[in-house]
Amino acid sequence: MPPRRSSQDKAPSQVDVARLAGVSAQTVSRVMSNQGSVRPETARRVLAAVDELGYRIHAAAASLASGRTRLLGVIIVSNDRYSIGAHGVGIEQAAAAHGYTVTTAAVAEHASSDAFIEAFDRLERQGAEGIILGIPIDLDTPAMRVRTERTPTVRSERSELDPHSPFAVDQALIGRLAVEHLLELGHRTVWHVTGDDYWMETDERRTAWQQVLTEHGITPPPVIPGNWTPESGYRAGRTIAAIPDATAVFVSSDEMAFGVLRALHEAGKRVPEDVSVVSVDGIPLSAYASPALTTVRQPFEDVGRAAALRLIAMLEGSSVGELPHIEPTLVVRASTAPPAK
Amino acid sequence: MPPRRSSQDKAPSQVDVARLAGVSAQTVSRVMSNQGSVRPETARRVLAAVDELGYRIHAAAASLASGRTRLLGVIIVSNDRYSIGAHGVGIEQAAAAHGYTVTTAAVAEHASSDAFIEAFDRLERQGAEGIILGIPIDLDTPAMRVRTERTPTVRSERSELDPHSPFAVDQALIGRLAVEHLLELGHRTVWHVTGDDYWMETDERRTAWQQVLTEHGITPPPVIPGNWTPESGYRAGRTIAAIPDATAVFVSSDEMAFGVLRALHEAGKRVPEDVSVVSVDGIPLSAYASPALTTVRQPFEDVGRAAALRLIAMLEGSSVGELPHIEPTLVVRASTAPPAK
DNA sequence: TTGTAAGCGTTATCAA
DNA sequence: TTGATAACGCTTACAA
Numbered sequence: 001m002p003p004r005r006s007s008q009d010k011a012p013s014q015v016d017v018a019r020l021a022g023v024s025a026q027t028v029s030r031v032m033s034n035q036g037s038v039r040p041e042t043a044r045r046v047l048a049a050v051d052e053l054g055y056r057i058h059a060a061a062a063s064l065a066s067g068r069t070r071l072l073g074v075i076i077v078s079n080d081r082y083s084i085g086a087h088g089v090g091i092e093q094a095a096a097a098h099g100y101t102v103t104t105a106a107v108a109e110h111a112s113s114d115a116f117i118e119a120f121d122r123l124e125r126q127g128a129e130g131i132i133l134g135i136p137i138d139l140d141t142p143a144m145r146v147r148t149e150r151t152p153t154v155r156s157e158r159s160e161l162d163p164h165s166p167f168a169v170d171q172a173l174i175g176r177l178a179v180e181h182l183l184e185l186g187h188r189t190v191w192h193v194t195g196d197d198y199w200m201e202t203d204e205r206r207t208a209w210q211q212v213l214t215e216h217g218i219t220p221p222p223v224i225p226g227n228w229t230p231e232s233g234y235r236a237g238r239t240i241a242a243i244p245d246a247t248a249v250f251v252s253s254d255e256m257a258f259g260v261l262r263a264l265h266e267a268g269k270r271v272p273e274d275v276s277v278v279s280v281d282g283i284p285l286s287a288y289a290s291p292a293l294t295t296v297r298q299p300f301e302d303v304g305r306a307a308a309l310r311l312i313a314m315l316e317g318s319s320v321g322e323l324p325h326i327e328p329t330l331v332v333r334a335s336t337a338p339p340a341k
Numbered sequence: 342m343p344p345r346r347s348s349q350d351k352a353p354s355q356v357d358v359a360r361l362a363g364v365s366a367q368t369v370s371r372v373m374s375n376q377g378s379v380r381p382e383t384a385r386r387v388l389a390a391v392d393e394l395g396y397r398i399h400a401a402a403a404s405l406a407s408g409r410t411r412l413l414g415v416i417i418v419s420n421d422r423y424s425i426g427a428h429g430v431g432i433e434q435a436a437a438a439h440g441y442t443v444t445t446a447a448v449a450e451h452a453s454s455d456a457f458i459e460a461f462d463r464l465e466r467q468g469a470e471g472i473i474l475g476i477p478i479d480l481d482t483p484a485m486r487v488r489t490e491r492t493p494t495v496r497s498e499r500s501e502l503d504p505h506s507p508f509a510v511d512q513a514l515i516g517r518l519a520v521e522h523l524l525e526l527g528h529r530t531v532w533h534v535t536g537d538d539y540w541m542e543t544d545e546r547r548t549a550w551q552q553v554l555t556e557h558g559i560t561p562p563p564v565i566p567g568n569w570t571p572e573s574g575y576r577a578g579r580t581i582a583a584i585p586d587a588t589a590v591f592v593s594s595d596e597m598a599f600g601v602l603r604a605l606h607e608a609g610k611r612v613p614e615d616v617s618v619v620s621v622d623g624i625p626l627s628a629y630a631s632p633a634l635t636t637v638r639q640p641f642e643d644v645g646r647a648a649a650l651r652l653i654a655m656l657e658g659s660s661v662g663e664l665p666h667i668e669p670t671l672v673v674r675a676s677t678a679p680p681a682k
Numbered sequence: 683t684t685g686t687a688a689g690c691g692t693t694a695t696c697a698a
Numbered sequence: 699t700t701g702a703t704a705a706c707g708c709t710t711a712c713a714a
Contacts, residue, residue, distance in 0.1 A: 014708065023684080027684060029708070042683080054487075056465065057466060058405075058707055061708040062709075064399075064692085067709090078434070079430070082423065082426075088429070089420070104429070106433040127399075255626060285626060288600055288602070354690095355692065356691080365700065367701060368700060379699070380700090403692050403693075405690090405693090405705095
């Protein structure tokens with residue numbers, strides 16, 4: 001049983017352990033970090049002392065001396081969208097598996113670029129060795145270039161070939177999967193409800209949608225704007241319901257699709273008989289919409305995991321094993337069907 | 342314009358700034374921390390040097406010297422439930438407002454108590470001055486008592502009077518609001534779909550449900566078990582659909598309620614005409630269920646904020662201003678109505 | 683295999 | 699108002 005220290009007492013240090021074990025402080029350090037050779041018997045004595053005193057390494061002292069913090073910073077958007085949690089869990093797990101810890105800074109969705117920079121600086125000051133961006137920031141500005149040059153940075157959103165996000169979900173593929181599914185079902189054209197323009201995903205999916213339609217000789221109809229929220233989906237749904245020959249919609253998120261479904265239902269349009277709906281994300285609730293949503297699933301947790309692994313690899317200057325394969329997948333459920341003729 | 346340092350170069354230290362400004366390192370320290378008096382003119386010179394060199398304080402060195410880290414640890418459950426993100430955002434905001442940073446450890450939902458302890462220790466080792474528990478852990482074990490004694494700890498879940506969670510959402514009130522709403526509508530009894538038994542909320546809501554029924558002279562029917570997932574709600578919904586005289590259900594989460602709705606619909610039961618449904622949480626999508634869910638909203642973000650503020654107050658040994666008022670509120674929508682007679 | 687000595691970049695203490 | 703000096707608890711480098 002460890003001796004009861006009141007919380008006033010100072011925590012034991014390596015020196016205390018060394019004294020108790022009858023060795024030098026350096027040997028304690030060696031034992032704690034498993035490097036440098038220590039005779040098993042000596043190690044045992046040290047460990048016993050560690051146990052008895054309840055000694056734990058002092059992270060600040062260790063990182064001051066070694067110059068390493070093993071700390072990863074994450075910048076996320078401060079909202080309650082579904083993906084955030086899963087994404088963070090993936091990061092956390094991968095980090096913990098490699099002995100890293102994670103610290104987070106949240107930034108409001110449409111905050112000024114100063115707010116990002118402030119968050120970035122806060123993480124750097126805290127000692128983050130690398131930073132994961134879960135929010136779109138233009139990295140190609142003088143202020144950000146200075147920072148990404150000194151602190152390795154990866155992004156876990158968007159897709160175009162970008163040295164900072166070589167693994168993110170292929171957003172163009174998402175658009176393609178969704179639109180081609182609808183076209184294969186026999187729809188003449190596909191309408192599109194976009195996400196918030198602030199996010200690059202929005203543009204990439206919109207572009208893919210246009211492109212697939214064009215490839216099929218179809219002139220893309222006007223875009224219907226949304227902002228990820230179910231409310232914006234509802235408004236978009238009312239617009240769609242008012243278009244007589246709209247039989248298929250590609251909605252840029254599941255949450256918006258819930259709103260679309262509601263609006264369509266209220267307008268007396270049946271899904272999928274009158275209108276087919278495909279959305280994006282594959283959140284758990286998407287299977288419980290009415291009707292169950294056909295959606296393109298994004299593996300958020302794997303994206304987080306991959307971002308963290310990638311960043312750690314950059315920091316260690318080596319590989320950390322296979323990165324998870326990040327691929328969107330079409331999940332066909334009840335909200336899509338061939339058009340009524 | 343700051344001189345371009347390649348990332349190889351060492352970051353500038355107080356000594357570098359001091360040299361450039363023609364003062365002692367100590368004066369730089371004073372300027373950086375705004376304490377101790379410094380002549381305005383001197384401060385200006387120091388700040389100019391700081392700017393020119395791009396100097397930023399080295400957190401590890403500062404905390405080694407001062408003994409303070411201003412770091413808050415958070416233990417959360419590693420799943421993708423809705424509340425996690427909002428909760429974290431609340432914590433982060435409150436922490437940032439008081440100059441604290443946040444580090445997170447995720448633990449699997451039904452992990453062993455060793456896993457908690459491991460997470461707790463990891464946060465302590467990192468220098469967390471206090472810890473917020475977003476996951477149920479029995480604090481009344483020898484191993485946890487040692488830890489909570491040396492590291493201030495608050496919980497942001499459950500409700501009974503507990504020195505560690507004086508501000509969490511009143512779960513009994515949640516149960517009461519839900520059940521009384523149904524009873525006032527004229528229902529003869531109320532069935533209950535529980536959450537996962539691992540969480541104390543589950544028991545507290547179940548107890549409140551029993552109690553309210555009993556107060557009204559009603560013998561509570563058997564409980565229908567769930568585990569927070571929409572799938573478990575779906576199974577519970579099938580059970581309910583098979584009970585001829587069930588006209589009202591209190592479901593312990595919105596996500597489960599989506600499953601219940603689906604099962605009821607498939608069984609040909611109309612909501613709310615045949616069965617009324619009240620759930621808990623008030624997630625954004627709850628307004629877009631079919632029909633829109635009547636639910637008891639929990640202010641997750643405020644809970645996180647309150648937990649962080651409370652913890653900071655403990656650490657500073659003083660008040661940090663008014664804590665947010667944490668109160669569940671009944672949001673009446675379309676899933677509840679008087680029973681058909 | 684083990685120990686000694688010298689820093690790491692800051693803050694605390696005391697003196698000027 | 700400012701400066702010199704000694705910690706803070708660890709790791710790195712080198713010596714024994």
